[in-house]
Amino acid sequence: MSELETAPVSRRNMELLLLLLALAVSMGAYYLVGINSDQGLSQEFITQGLFLAVLSLVFHVILRIWAKYADPVILPVTVALNGIGLAMIHRIDLAKISRDSDQSSRQILWTGVAMVIAMVVLWAIRDHRILRRFTYTALAASIVLLLLPMIPGLGVPINGARIWVRIGDSLSFQPGELAKITLAIFFAGYLSSNRELILLAGKRIGPLQLPRLRDLGPMVVAWLVSIGVLVIQRDLGSSILFFGLFMVMIYVATARVSWIVIGMLMLVGGGVFAYLTMGHVTRRINGWLNAFDPDIYYAQGGSRQIVEGLFGMGDGGLLGTGLGNGSPYLVPLANSDMIIAALGEEIGLIGVSAIVMLYLILVSRGMRAALGSRDAFGKLLATGLSFTVGLQCFVIIGGVTRLIPLTGLATPFMAAGGSSLLSNWIIVALLLLISHNARRPMQASLSATAEVATEAPRRPKNLKEAKK
């Protein structure tokens, strides 16, 4: 781990510089939308821009106080993504195609809420290792969050998926978005405690060291949870996300490729089962394979959305039509599920590639924090959380470009929707904390908490060798 030790320099000034750049990009996008539409620059440009700028700078100050050594790139990248997303949502509002043409105000409000909660998380937790104490609380919370939409009266099915909870008349929320954080905490806690146990070797087939059958328990549970989400809530995207999260975390905990192989087999099995037995999955797959068949294009719940998205992106081409000059509103759900297609149309392949690179930087910085983290829990948690962001990007971008079947996952930080914004900002807060703890000077860490690094369960260390 020694090569990962960085000099304890705070680098907050670098963050401030990058943050100003990110704000300039966001405001620039907003400005272009304004001048390219007939409305011209609106009052919203000033208010929403100022709002975002003030919040980001406050966040920056909070980091200076409570997470001085946090990674300086994570916050600016997140602000840039969030800002560009806001500009795009505002742009689609201007087209006045949907009944609800004030999504951007709601989005900026949710951004505010999400950032404030993320700051509260920073302040309240301070040291991510505290979360380890809540391993099983997190499991219970996950189960509650996943079951909430199933409660009659509270849960509402939208577009066929039962993943929403409605509070009052206007506020709807997707508790599953938060469940990915609580599940990551649970997996990290469970795996860091029981790592040695799971590492016990089972049978060996060729180069694969299989785990013991009884240790497969958690894997099976995770698989069942994913299938449950798919069957009961009809949410293919979250199902893939939860299972992917678990697979990566167990792989990082054990470094055994056999887990990945077993997981993949289970995933394929589950996928085939879902394709054969579940109408909405069959439709998705058919819409993916035969998207351009006019019958499927015009069918209810057919491939119109993805095909229109592809037309939009094709129309944008290499350079894009320019913000405000295309017609991304022709794509259903252009401001949420299909925001990548909308961006592809208006800022072109070059612009959307830049956004993909921003995501890659974000995920990479998260994984960098994992590498530098001094405890197994932190490593697992940071890897898991970063990976969920990356996997979401892959599932949604792959879906929009017809690389894989389209599933309704939110594009992190960009898609309109409060739940996703909130959970992703909390993820950012946690990644910032972990990176802070990874990079701060050793002494500080010693004084912060009594327990230093994660201790392995008290079991004979040579048990593994003994088995061999």
Place this chain on the structure above:
Amino acid sequence: MNQAIRNTWIAVVMLFVLCLGALSYVQFFAAETLNNNALNKRQLFREFDLPRGAILVDGKPIAESKPSEGQFKFQRVYTDPELYAFLTGFYSLTNGSTQLESVMNDELTGQSQDQFFDRMINLFSGRANEGASVELTIDGKLQKLVYDLIPDNTRGSIIVSEPKTGNILAMASKPSFDTNLLAVHSSKQATENMKKIIDENPKLSPSRNPALYNLMSPGSTFKILDLVAGLESGKYNADTMLENPDKITDPVKMSNFVDGICASKPEASLAFIVAQSCNTPFALMSKELGREPFENVAERFGFGQQLNIPLRVQPSVFPQNMTPAELAQVSIGGFDALATAMQMNMVAMGIANDGVIMEPNLVKRVIAPDLKVLSEATPKKFSTATSKEIADQITDLMRGPVKTGTAKRAAVPGLDIAAKTGTATFTGISEVNSWITGFAPANDPQVAVTIVFERIDYPTGSSLTSPNMKKILEAVFNQ
């Protein structure tokens, strides 16, 4: 553990590389294919916000784009929509665009080759491309006249053309519809209107021009082609006496029109047979000549050929490899021989123009917004259908029906008219297809006229063909 994290990172990078690859494929490599996909309406959306050229008849717009406050910046407006429905077609996001709105789209939107330099100048000066106007060969007055000659509740088409140039002066069909109803912006409204139009008239298909698209049994008008084959063989001339039995059984069971004048003469001259449109002599002629000359003649006159005037004309059908019995039926315009009104008009044009068919054409010129003429139609030869001598002889034979025979009611005093009538019957149905195709003046043809009514009772049909031809010719020659 760190190695596993690094491996995970590599896996994530690979996922992102896949994303970038997929994005590059969609936005760069497949962009062209996607833009040209039939389901893609984006180009259309852009077009709807641009000023579109007008379609002109006699210098006045019958289709034009007017500024609109609706969903798009312009609304397409049609003047006398029913009259021109099948020529202009309609320009609709929901229902697609049809006819001239479709085939002349490049000119109307300013995207044609001729407008390239204007486009380049606009690119640098920042002005929007303006579409060019398309002026038709149609004569507005004549169009109105022929349209009104078709009674409502019938299915009829009338074409008037100039044999020497191929220019079409009038082309109208009924039942027609209001193109404005289909050009509305609201897709809900446009869909409802389309449904209403089709429900009100199940025989109407709004996106097809009946004069160019409907394939019908040509009946006895097909005998003009028999005459070409017969005279070209050298075995027949106007005075050749031919057997004219009431009934024959070889090559096929056939009879002359019951109680007709044909029945009075068991043997008659070719001139008499053409004037009275007797059937059996043509069946015997087909047996005598065999199928090859017929196939040959049909091809020269345009059967089986794709034509764009610039509206697409459905190829007429002359069946291949027929048995003698089938050929005998085709010789009187039956069996599987099918022709469009345009095809039978081309037959008349060919005979009128010394055997040379000029390519039918609807567009006189394309005019840029600055009134510069971008392109002007020049008469083009379609085919040499037969020689001048044969054409002259057939012209003479076609004077017969108007003077003394089946087309007497088309006669205009003092006007030399050549025409051939036709009545296609169907087994089991009392309704017929009524035809007339011809030209005038026979010695110096100025117009070729074709009238057809589909599935109409015989007396009504025959009262709507020859007498209407008379009215059209009277109007054209001011008599």
